[in-house]
Amino acid sequence: MPSSELVRLADLNFGYGGAPLLRDVSLDVPAGKFLTLLGPSGCGKTTLLKLIGGYLKPQSGSILLRGKDVTHTPPEERGIGMVFQNYALFPHLSARRNVSFSLDVRGVAKSERDDRVERMLDLVGLTKFERDRLPASLSGGQQQRVALARALVFRPDLLLLDEPLANLDRHLRDQLRNQLRRLQEETGVTAVMVTHDQEEAMAISDLVGVMNGGKLLQIGSPREMYHRPLTPFVAGFMGPANIFSADFPGASREKPLMIRPEQVVLGEEAHHYSRSVPAMILSASFLGPDMMVQVTTNAGLSLMVRVRSCDSIVHGRDIRPGQEIRVGIPSHALWQIPGSDGEGIST
Amino acid sequence: MNPRPYLLAGPAATLLIGLLVCPLLLVIRVSFYQPANGRGFFTPGTWTLANHSALMDAHGLGLVGYTIAFGTMIAVVVVMVSFPLALFLRSLHSSLLRFAIAGITLPKFASVLVILFGLQQLLGDTGPVNRMLLTWGIVSDPLRMMRGLFGALIGEVFLILPYAVILLFVQVLEMDPILESSARGLGASRWQVFRRITLPLSMPGLFLAGQLGLVWGMGAFLGPLLLGSPENTTLSVEIQRQAFEYGRWPRSAALSVQLILAIGICLAALTFLHNKVSGRPLGGDR
Numbered sequence: 001m002p003s004s005e006l007v008r009l010a011d012l013n014f015g016y017g018g019a020p021l022l023r024d025v026s027l028d029v030p031a032g033k034f035l036t037l038l039g040p041s042g043c044g045k046t047t048l049l050k051l052i053g054g055y056l057k058p059q060s061g062s063i064l065l066r067g068k069d070v071t072h073t074p075p076e077e078r079g080i081g082m083v084f085q086n087y088a089l090f091p092h093l094s095a096r097r098n099v100s101f102s103l104d105v106r107g108v109a110k111s112e113r114d115d116r117v118e119r120m121l122d123l124v125g126l127t128k129f130e131r132d133r134l135p136a137s138l139s140g141g142q143q144q145r146v147a148l149a150r151a152l153v154f155r156p157d158l159l160l161l162d163e164p165l166a167n168l169d170r171h172l173r174d175q176l177r178n179q180l181r182r183l184q185e186e187t188g189v190t191a192v193m194v195t196h197d198q199e200e201a202m203a204i205s206d207l208v209g210v211m212n213g214g215k216l217l218q219i220g221s222p223r224e225m226y227h228r229p230l231t232p233f234v235a236g237f238m239g240p241a242n243i244f245s246a247d248f249p250g251a252s253r254e255k256p257l258m259i260r261p262e263q264v265v266l267g268e269e270a271h272h273y274s275r276s277v278p279a280m281i282l283s284a285s286f287l288g289p290d291m292m293v294q295v296t297t298n299a300g301l302s303l304m305v306r307v308r309s310c311d312s313i314v315h316g317r318d319i320r321p322g323q324e325i326r327v328g329i330p331s332h333a334l335w336q337i338p339g340s341d342g343e344g345i346s347t
Numbered sequence: 348m349n350p351r352p353y354l355l356a357g358p359a360a361t362l363l364i365g366l367l368v369c370p371l372l373l374v375i376r377v378s379f380y381q382p383a384n385g386r387g388f389f390t391p392g393t394w395t396l397a398n399h400s401a402l403m404d405a406h407g408l409g410l411v412g413y414t415i416a417f418g419t420m421i422a423v424v425v426v427m428v429s430f431p432l433a434l435f436l437r438s439l440h441s442s443l444l445r446f447a448i449a450g451i452t453l454p455k456f457a458s459v460l461v462i463l464f465g466l467q468q469l470l471g472d473t474g475p476v477n478r479m480l481l482t483w484g485i486v487s488d489p490l491r492m493m494r495g496l497f498g499a500l501i502g503e504v505f506l507i508l509p510y511a512v513i514l515l516f517v518q519v520l521e522m523d524p525i526l527e528s529s530a531r532g533l534g535a536s537r538w539q540v541f542r543r544i545t546l547p548l549s550m551p552g553l554f555l556a557g558q559l560g561l562v563w564g565m566g567a568f569l570g571p572l573l574l575g576s577p578e579n580t581t582l583s584v585e586i587q588r589q590a591f592e593y594g595r596w597p598r599s600a601a602l603s604v605q606l607i608l609a610i611g612i613c614l615a616a617l618t619f620l621h622n623k624v625s626g627r628p629l630g631g632d633r
Binding site: 053054055074075076078079080081082084086088090091092101102104105106150151154 | 523526528529530531533534535536539543547548625
């Protein structure tokens with residue numbers, strides 16, 4: 001049976017002289033899926049993307065594309081679409097000519113070329129009026145659309161996206177994020193995106209991979225990554241996490257436990273849970289839909305708790321520092337983190 | 348209007364007006380005087396077009412034509428040599444780049460005369476290059492590289508090149524290398540990337556280097572004087588000869604005015620060509 005992996009990376013190593021940028025990275029990207037590589041800056045995620053694209057060569061390891069070894073194939077022969085972080089639009093060509101570039105260099109006939117370019121620009125939603133403009137006179141969002149159209153117009157089966165939404169303001173980012181996902185589903189292209197925004201990663205992806213210090217720590221579905229992280233770093237990077245060690249039945253004292261702030265129960269309701277203890281509020285910050293409350297139990301355990309702003313507990317009594325409150329920890333919400341971050345990896 | 352920013356231009360403006368504009372106006376006036384009869388540089392109080400119309404004869408037109416051809420050749424050679432060099436410099440790692448830049452600017456620390464006489468010795472009929480060619484039997488008679496167009500050309504290119512390379516290097520450095528990477532990712536071969544991305548984006552720099560070569564080449568004096576042939580000279584050499592050898596100052600002034608006009612017209616033509624080729628004004632926003 002042929003494997004369903006479009007991309008297979010095996011033991012990739014990369015670095016210039018000093019500290020390696022990538023260490024033994026192995027990864028499979030299933031065809032048609034959206035994979036997001038998540039990690040802090042300098043973790044090697046962009047380097048990994050450039051290796052897949054052929055813009056860099058690994059020191060060791062191999063890259064298989066459609067089952068073929070392309071480790072030493074130049075980018076122009078890989079047939080991969082890429083959206084660069086600053087879009088890298090050609091400043092001397094109009095939006096339309098930027099998009100047609102890949103068809104021009106392939107010698108696609110004019111009528112077919114124009115047809116494909118216009119349809120792709122329709123698909124990304126660039127108005128007719130904007131298509132003759134130079135990139136410099138387009139807004140960030142419009143440039144992003146042109147970059148996306150340019151990367152997809154030659155119908156690659158793999159699309160690489162390097163922080164494609166990072167340079168946009170928040171409102172536009174959320175809008176384009178959904179559009180990006182829809183476009184990926186419509187075209188059926190396999191996508192590998194790089195970002196440092198975990199919310200973006202979870203919202204858009206079938207699979208999320210978390211990287212740190214040149215290593216791929218874990219890869220899985222957004223839910224898996226959020227609720228079942230394999231290391232404390234992954235737990236913390238996927239979102240706010242309470243990580244502590246405590247004696248609980250069935251839990252090992254050596255491995256840390258994790259609970260997400262929204263899973264901790266505050267107030268009278270906490271009595272319903274077997275693990276409920278008195279605590280004191282240290283601080284509370286209002287975040288709009290939620291409030292983030294910092295509490296410390298009488299046993300000295302410090303916890304972050306996320307409460308919905310419209311919750312009766314917020315309305316009933318003011319949540320203010322110094323106030324005593326009951327904290328409940330549902331056992332089913334506790335997750336024992338099996339792995340450690342290992343030496344050499346900073347959190 | 349706030350006058351203060353204009354004050355900053357004061358020292359430069361003073362120099363420009365005092366040492367360039369005023370003498371230039373004087374030169375223009377002198378070009379319309381009748382020649383001196385016996386005493387002084389010209390006959391005061393006279394007006395004539397004879398100095399200017401003298402250029403319209405075959406000899407004069409030949410002089411102008413040769414000057415324009417010489418400037419154009421210099422411009423072409425300078426661009427063809429400095430563009431690949433600038434691209435090479437861009438590809439260098441910064442530690443090596445420092446040495447490369449130093450190597451390119453080093454000739455500028457030597458006197459122009461030292462460089463030109465050095466070239467004369469090196470490439471002369473009995474110079475080391477010719478002796479080597481003769482010894483190896485590549486030529487049977489010494490190659491005549493000096494005292495002609497080739498010598499003048501080599502000399503001037505040698506003098507202009509460092510400036511042109513630095514100018515072009517700054518221009519190609521502005522080009523984000525990611526543009527070329529992304530073009531390759533879109534399926535362009537190395538040649539297609541050069542033809543469709545690198546070259547068009549370097550166009551303003553190429554034309555600026557060309558302008559530099561043209562202005563310098565048309566005004567060239569020392570190269571044609573020391574390494575060129577006496578029969579074929581540029582306007583600059585003739586200007587000097589008319590004034591200092593024949594004492595015809597009004598004629599010399601007229602030639603100077605003509606040279607400035609010729610350079611202006613050639614520059615305008617080059618700018619027009621650039622705007623035609625790239626579809627936008629030279630020196631404008633890219």
